[in-house]
Amino acid sequence: RDVENMRLIRSLVRHVKYFLGLRFDVSGWEHLQTEGPYVIISNHQSSLDVLGLMEILPDRCTMIAKKELIYAGTVGLICWLGGIVFINRKKPNDARSVMIDASKTMLDDKIRLWVFPEGTRNQTGNLLPFKKGAFHLAVQAQVPIIPIVFSSYSSFYLRKQKQFNSGTITIKILPKIETKGLTSDDIPSLIDKSFHLMNSSFLSISNSVPHSNGPCKH
Numbered sequence: 001r002d003v004e005n006m007r008l009i010r011s012l013v014r015h016v017k018y019f020l021g022l023r024f025d026v027s028g029w030e031h032l033q034t035e036g037p038y039v040i041i042s043n044h045q046s047s048l049d050v051l052g053l054m055e056i057l058p059d060r061c062t063m064i065a066k067k068e069l070i071y072a073g074t075v076g077l078i079c080w081l082g083g084i085v086f087i088n089r090k091k092p093n094d095a096r097s098v099m100i101d102a103s104k105t106m107l108d109d110k111i112r113l114w115v116f117p118e119g120t121r122n123q124t125g126n127l128l129p130f131k132k133g134a135f136h137l138a139v140q141a142q143v144p145i146i147p148i149v150f151s152s153y154s155s156f157y158l159r160k161q162k163q164f165n166s167g168t169i170t171i172k173i174l175p176k177i178e179t180k181g182l183t184s185d186d187i188p189s190l191i192d193k194s195f196h197l198m199n200s201s202f203l204s205i206s207n208s209v210p211h212s213n214g215p216c217k218h
């Protein structure tokens with residue numbers, strides 16, 4: 001179990017896109033050229049996100065994932081070997097304390113963490129309001145946040161209708177958001193800023209017709 005295993009996992013999983021007929025069009029690579037630890041946040045539509053994630057995964061980067069994945073057979077084993085940090089969403093206190101520990105490990109072991117701040121898969125056409133864990137993580141570690149947006153899959157993949165075609169996914173890596181000097185009081189505005197940047201990017205790179213989730217709650 002070591003974050004370094006993600007290099008091998010990445011190089012193997014990246015080939016899955018060829019079997020599914022998927023292509024990735026990535027912009028903003030330069031924003032990932034940031035030294036040291038940071039927190040990546042991205043939107044979460046489906047398990048397919050794993051392919052986009054592996055397309056651009058930087059070195060020494062692992063993910064925060066729901067603990068149920070440990071029990072998902074080979075996938076669980078791969079996740080465990082890759083040093084994924086598992087949280088129990090049914091026990092938010094436990095999840096929060098795991099993430100507080102992770103903020104220390106990030107600095108001690110020079111690790112980057114990828115968090116899906118929507119907290120669940122979402123294909124509504126807009127991003128869901130963000131949970132706060134990723135932002136506490138970045139502020140506690142005083143490291144930058146790098147927002148990444150995957151375009152909507154709705155033009156080629158409709159889960160409920162069981163439709164899947166080949167397609168191109170646009171990935172936009174946005175400029176980092178610094179958290180140096182911020183405290184927990186700044187988290188609501190940090191979430192607002194990140195949400196609006198990502199939601200507007202998502203709508204601009206997606207072909208889907210947006211419909212509202214209502215206001216962003218904190």
Ligand SMILES: CCCCC/C=C\C/C=C\CCCCCCCC(=O)SCCNC(=O)CCNC(=O)[C@H](O)C(C)(C)COP(=O)(O)OP(=O)(O)OC[C@H]1O[C@@H](n2cnc3c(N)ncnc32)[C@H](O)[C@@H]1OP(=O)(O)O
Nearest residue numbers: 065066075078092095096099116117119131132133134136
């Ligand atoms: C074909 C073969 C291929 C094989 C491939 C195999 C393997 C692939 C390998 C690897 C890829 C794996 C990819 C895995 C992806 C997994 C994705 C997921 O699992 S998404 C689901 C899990 N993730 C999340 O839930 C993250 C987002 N959630 C949060 O951040 C939450 O905040 C939380 C930490 C879970 C806590 O939940 P809660 O409901 O309590 O959150 P709130 O945001 O509402 O906060 C409530 C309250 O708590 C305060 N808070 C939150 N976090 C913290 C903290 N860290 N420290 C201090 N306080 C915290 C928050 O401020 C709120 O308080 P207040 O309202 O007073 O401000």
Ligand SMILES: CCCCCCCC/C=C\CCCCCCCC(=O)OC[C@@H](O)COP(=O)(O)O
Nearest residue numbers: 016044046047048050051066075119120121164
């Ligand atoms: C033709 C079928 C199209 C779909 C094919 C999917 C191919 C996917 C390729 C590799 C994926 C394997 C890794 C699976 C990792 C799953 C991570 C995930 O998505 O967990 C769900 C979790 O975040 C949130 O859970 P909920 O949405 O709250 O429950």
